[in-house]
Amino acid sequence: MTGLASVRQEPEQRPRLTAESLALQARFSPRPLEHTWNATSRSRELVQRRLLAPPFVTENASVQHGRRYALVRFLDWLDAQPGKTWQERWDASGLDTGGRAHADWRTVPAEWLKRTGRVAPDSTTIDHVLGSGLMLLISGDVVRPSIPWLLTSRTLTGLAAEFARVRDPGGFADLHAAGRTRVVSHISTQGALNRITFILAAKGGTVRDITVGDCIELVETAYQFGRHGTGGESAYFYQLLHAIGAFPTGAPTTVRMISTVRRGQDTPEGLIDRYDLACRPVRDLLVDYLRERQSTLAYTSFLRLASHLGRLFWKDLEEHHPGINSLDLPPDVAVAWKQRVRTRPAGGTAGNARVARSDVHPVLGNVRALYLDIAQWAAEDAARWGPWAARCPVKPADMQDHKATRRHAGP
Numbered sequence: 500m501t502g503l504a505s506v507r508q509e510p511e512q513r514p515r516l517t518a519e520s521l522a523l524q525a526r527f528s529p530r531p532l533e534h535t536w537n538a539t540s541r542s543r544e545l546v547q548r549r550l551l552a553p554p555f556v557t558e559n560a561s562v563q564h565g566r567r568y569a570l571v572r573f574l575d576w577l578d579a580q581p582g583k584t585w586q587e588r589w590d591a592s593g594l595d596t597g598g599r600a601h602a603d604w605r606t607v608p609a610e611w612l613k614r615t616g617r618v619a620p621d622s623t624t625i626d627h628v629l630g631s632g633l634m635l636l637i638s639g640d641v642v643r644p645s646i647p648w649l650l651t652s653r654t655l656t657g658l659a660a661e662f663a664r665v666r667d668p669g670g671f672a673d674l675h676a677a678g679r680t681r682v683v684s685h686i687s688t689q690g691a692l693n694r695i696t697f698i699l700a701a702k703g704g705t706v707r708d709i710t711v712g713d714c715i716e717l718v719e720t721a722y723q724f725g726r727h728g729t730g731g732e733s734a735y736f737y738q739l740l741h742a743i744g745a746f747p748t749g750a751p752t753t754v755r756m757i758s759t760v761r762r763g764q765d766t767p768e769g770l771i772d773r774y775d776l777a778c779r780p781v782r783d784l785l786v787d788y789l790r791e792r793q794s795t796l797a798y799t800s801f802l803r804l805a806s807h808l809g810r811l812f813w814k815d816l817e818e819h820h821p822g823i824n825s826l827d828l829p830p831d832v833a834v835a836w837k838q839r840v841r842t843r844p845a846g847g848t849a850g851n852a853r854v855a856r857s858d859v860h861p862v863l864g865n866v867r868a869l870y871l872d873i874a875q876w877a878a879e880d881a882a883r884w885g886p887w888a889a890r891c892p893v894k895p896a897d898m899q900d901h902k903a904t905r906r907h908a909g910p
Contacts, residue, residue, distance in 0.1 A: 523711060523712075523715060523750075523751065524712055524715045524716075526711075526749075527710055527711035527712045527715075527746075527747075527750065528710070528712045529710060529712030529713045529715070529716040530702050530704075530708075530710055530712070530713055532643075532701070532702065533643075533702075533703065534586070535584055535586065536640070536703065538639060538640045538641050539584045539585045539586040539640070539641055539642065539643075540583075540584050540585075541585075541641075543574055543578060546574070546585070546636075546639070546641055547570065547571065547574065549639065550570060550635045550636070550639045550641070551567055551570070554664065554665045555635060555638070555639065555665055565628050565631060566631050566632070566635060568628060568632075569625075569628040569629055569630075569631045569632030569633075569635075570631075570632040570635050570636070571632075572608075572612055572617060572618065572625060572629065572632060573608060573629055573632030573633055573636065574632070574636075575612060575615075575617050576592075576608035576611050576612055577589065577592065577608075577636075577642075579611070579615075580592045585636070585641050585642050586641075586642050586643060589642040589643075589644070592607075593607070594607060594608075594648075595644050595645050595648040597645045597647060597648070598647055598648075599647060599648075599651045599724060600647075600648045600649075600651045600652035600653075602653065602654075604652070604654070605626055605629045605630065605654065606626065608629055609625050609626045609629060612625055613625070630654045630655055630656075633655065634655055634657070634658055634661055637655070637658065637700050638658070638661045638662055638665050638666055638700075639665075640666075640703055643700060643701050643702070643703065644700060644701060645701060646697060646698075646701045646716070646717055646720045647720055647723075647724055649697040649700055649701060650697060650717075650720065650721055650724055651724055658693070658696050658700065659671075659689070659692040659693050659695075659696040662696045662699060662700070663675075663692075666699065666705070667699070667705040667706050670705050670706025670707060670743075671692070671706065673706070673743040674691075674692060674695065674706065674739050674740075674743060675692075676743075677739050677742040677743050678691070678692075678739060680742075680875070687735050687795050687796075688735075688739075690735070690736070691735045691736035691738075691739050692736070692739075694717060694721075694736040695709065695736050695739070695740065697717065698713050698714070698717055706740070706743070706745060707743075707744075707745045709740060709745060710746075711737075711746055711750050711751075714734075714736070714737045714740065717736075718734050718737075734794035734795075735794060735795040738795070767785075767786045767787075767789035767790050767793065767805070768786050770789065770801075770802065770805035770806075770809065771785050771786050771789065771805060771808075771809045773809070773810075774809040774810050774813075774814045775814075776809065776813060776814060776817065777817050777821075778813075778817065778823065778824045780824065781813055781824065781826070784826075784887055785805075785808055785809055785813065787883075788808070788869060788872070788873070789801070789804065789805055789808075791872070791876075792804060792872075803861070803865075804865050807861065807862045807865040807866065808865060808866065808869060811840055811862050812836070812840075812862070812866050812869075815836060815839060815840070816828075816832070816836060819835070819836075819839070820832060825889070826870070826873075826887055826889040827889035827890060828889075828890075828892050833892035836892065837863070837892070837893070837897060840856065840859060840862055840863070841855065841856055841859050842854060842855055842856055843855075843856045860898065863893045863897055863898060864893075864898065866892070866893050867891055867893035867898070870889065870890075870891035870892070870893070871891060873887050873888055873889075874888050874891075
């Protein structure tokens with residue numbers, strides 16, 4: 500096949516998995532890619548009948564009409580490719596060569612449909628709806644795109660929601676429930692669900708069929724193709740899978756064991772040691788905490804977290820309370836710290852002038868997350884985290900007070 504979508508895109512970087520990841524990969528092997536399975540070997544009539552019936556149909560008649568149109572036209576094009584199964588035809592089409600998905604991949608089937616008279620030559624609708632036809636085929640396990648193609652394709656929006664609706668509702672419900680118990684952003688949670696969906700789309704099965712090896716394989720591939728930690732696209736998906744009991748005994752409990760090491764970025768130790776903390780046990784605790792959080796954050800957010808916890812929280816406490824060595828802060832110490840953190844030195848002025856800190860809400864939020872995470876992890880690993888579980892000095896009312904202050908202050 501000729502056309503822009505057939506050009507193979509090589510990985511941007513070589514993978515750099517940790518030694519722990521490589522050992523785990525040897526112990527927990529990824530599932531092999533299958534060459535044929537029941538759904539991909541069915542006739543066109545059976546494929547259409549299945550994908551245009553519950554649970555694949557939607558309640559919105561207009562949306563359902565568009566999905567049916569897109570499915571029929573996409574099958575027209577795919578049926579013209581060489582191969583005995585739908586997967587063989589997908590592989591032969593040239594759209595997915597195991598590399599980066601081209602941003603304009605839809606133009607290849609769209610131009611063929613126009614050239615063969617299946618749609619009007621001046622049609623613009625087909626260029627926009629073809630993605631929904633492919634999404635039906637993927638969610639119905641008729642075709643399985645490669646992991647690199649799925650990671651780099653920006654056109655299959657809503658794939659995770661579709662899988663949650665038609666492929667494994669129970670598994671995704673458990674993932675959503677686990678996500679609600681953790682202090683992470685909506686972006687991180689959605690990115691994790693997307694990556695779990697990509698594994699299912701490429702390898703089949705349900706959420707609980709995913710292996711540790713599958714996860715490591717995805718992390719490695721994501722790093723190769725430059726999709727390794729920004730915009731919620733991180734290894735946090737592994738933590739969600741572990742939280743619902745998807746992995747066997749002996750699987751690591753935290754994402755840091757399968758995270759990659761990136762050039763030009765400081766380590767948790769290096770970031771915390773910038774602040775020369777006096778209490779070594781707390782220093783080590785903050786380093787370990789940053790390791791746990793590292794793979795769930797973009798690097799800029801990771802730097803900010805280290806600064807909030809190391810400098811604005813613990814270093815400040817050490818400066819005002821020499822010898823402090825516990826996270827269990829007396830009430831007066833907690834109140835005084837929260838008062839101090841609300842202001843910062845006024846730049847360019849003489850004396851000890853201070854002004855309101857504009858980022859106090861993220862600081863308070865990160866300190867609160869530290870305490871809540873430790874409390875949760877203590878239930879899973881009491882020996883490591885239990886001694887540090889303590890009352891959180893940042894109460895929900897503190898967060899609400901800040902929001903109210905901002906509202907009264909105006910824009």
